[in-house]
Amino acid sequence: MVNRRLKFLAIDDNPDNLITLKALIREVYPDDLVLTALSGPKGLELAAQEDPDVILLDVIMPGMDGFEVCRKLKEDKDLRDIPVVFVTAIRGDKEHRILALESGAEAFLAKPIDETELTAQIRAMVKIKTASMEKRDEKGQLARLVEEKTCELKKAHLKTIELFESLKESEENNRLLITQMEQGLAVQELIFDKTGKPDDYRFIYVNDSFERLTGLKRENILGQVLSEIMPDSKRFLMEKHASLVITSEPVRYERYFEQFKKYFEVVAYSPKPGRVAVILSDITDRKKKEEEILYLIYHDHLTGLYNRRFYEEELIRLDTEDNQPITLVMADVNGLKLINDSFGHVFGDMLLKKTAEAIKKGSRRGDIVARLGGDEFVMILPNTDTFEADQIIISIKKLVENEAIGAIKLSISFGKATKYHIDENIQKVLKKAEDSMYRYKLYESASIRSKTIDLIMNTLYEKSSREMLHSKRVSEICEKIAIEMKFDQDHISQIRTAGLIHDIGKMGIDEKILNNRIN
Known part of the structure; x- marks a missing residue:
């Protein structure tokens, strides 16, 4: 729910077009602000000043065309999250649509403007901007949480250093303070093998908090070696603490210890040669919150699949020669709009979930499956040629053959394209996959639409x-x-x-x- 005043920015060198767009937007959002600019540079200036929620942009303008304006917006880290919709009189120009997508636009509408389609696009773009702002807030909260925890740990580390220093003055007082520490403390002595190489650690002291955090009892571990008490972690800890023997510089790291089912932040010191003091802080709750936030940032809330943000980042990461051939598969649910209009969006959401389950089940370990939005899904298949991709698509189609929600059969159109050479543009490969999917959809969806209409009318006739x-x-x-x-x-x-x-x-x-x- 948007509880703030929205801002829209329309950029077009034709004043009549700006008046029309302004009127159409205000029919949907009468109380919100519509800004206008007659040139690309003026539009960029207004965008930087006002941070609009949606930008509506013409293609052809003197001096700086719409594609250049869009690229400059997407290159600016402060403006790149603003959704851009091209609104142009160039109808059906596939080249311009491709250029719009390559420049970073979220949508492309051709004039004469269909008010319903424009309204739908504006609402969708507002949702994208709102979600982006919410995720930015979540990242800010995570950063503040990490900063707070870092400050706490710094204070704890300073307190520990003070404790060690006070040991020279009063061993008894220092022992009392260490015993009451919130963090776990263990002091170990280094054991060397016959060649003089560090081989193990022997526990010589642990405080109460160490017992509480690990569940290891003092009487069971004092005098015992690390390889007996923590066998699964010995190799990692020996390597991590190796620099202590040489430089005596403190070592700090975070790790999940399977033995204790907890995340610990560990700070290791060398109070004197041959000794290691290890301080443990339980950060399990913080780590779980970080994982929850990361899940929300990179997953689609309805289907649980990866979302567009994760897909775009992974496509860049996987677009390497080592992963070639790499195949992109586009998938689209047939008849979803008609089903939503007739049976409601709850019914349509159930159909999307079924689709997501089938595509995920038919994919392999290491494949990336994401929902791009609406009824569109995409798969990134590394080290997969066209033949192998066909087998995966066939497997998914078999999974959905008997899948249905009520009387509605699940139907998906697929398209694919494969990149074999490093110099091929991955975005053009994606466009080929999308075009292929739409070609199949043209002759598949007509039959599905007819069956869906028959089902809808039979339901009405029964009433x-x-x-x-x-x-x-x-x-x-x-x-x-x-x-x-x-x-x-x-x-x-x-x-x-x-x-x-x-x-x-x-x-x-x-x-x-x-x-x-x-x-």
Whole structure:
């Protein structure tokens, strides 16, 4: 829920276009601010000053075109999270769409503007900016938490140093203070092998907090060696503390110890040659919170798959010669919009979850599966050629053959493209995969759409036979009108279907109300 005043920035060298965009935006967000700029440089200046939630941008402008403006926005670390929507009169120009995506834009709309599509895009962009701000706040909270813990640890370390120094003055007083420390303390003496190389540690002292944090009892460990008390950690600790023997410089690190099921921050000192003092701080809660925050940042909240942010970072990381051939697979759920409109978004969300489960189950260990948003999913398959990718897609299709939500069968369109050479542009490979997916979707979705419409209308007819007769009459009348108007066969079919489903909104009305006749 957005509880703040939103800002929109429209950049176009045509004042009439700016007036139109401003009016359309205010129909959706009447109380919010719409800024305008007649040139790219002025738009960049306003963006830096005002930090808008969404930027609407024309392609062709004098001096600096829309693509250059978009690239400059995405190169600026303070502006890169602002969603950019191209709104242009260049309709159906695939090259311009590709350039828009390569420059970093989130969406591309062609004029004349479809108000419904523009409204949907604006709402989607506002959600993206709001989510970005929330994640930025989460990162800030994490940074503050780390800073607070660092300060606490520094204070603890200073206190420990003071304790060791006071040992020279009063061993008894120092022992009392060490015993009451919040951190665990263990003092060990170094054991050397026959060649004079450090080989093990023997415990000679532990405080109460060490017992409490580790569960190891003093009577069971004093006089014992590290290889007996902590066998799984011996090699790591010997290597980590090796520099202490040479330089006597303190060593600090964080590690999960499986033996204790805890994360510890460890600070190791050498109070004198041949001795090591180890201070333990339990940081398990902090680590869990960090992991939770990282999960939220990189995962889709609905499906649990990775999100677009993680996918984009992984695509850059994996785009190396060692991972070639690398295949990108695009997947799209067929008929989701119609299902959402007819049965509700809860039903559609269930379908998306089923899709995510099937794609994840059909992928291999090491493959990256992410939801890009809406009904689109993507897979990054390192060291995978076209043939191997086909086998994975076939495997996923078999998994969804019998999957359904209620009476709705799960249907997914796939497209793929493979990068074989390091000099190929990975974004162009992604575009090929996307184009391939849409080609399959063209002939797959028509059949799915027809079946879904039949299912929806049968559900309505079951509620009311009167509605069935009425819908069929309207459909026949629409078809006759379209024939008389000399429409082609495709348009006649579309108008006949529109007449058939014109009362689709009655799906959610109780059948008692539908069948109630007014006397």
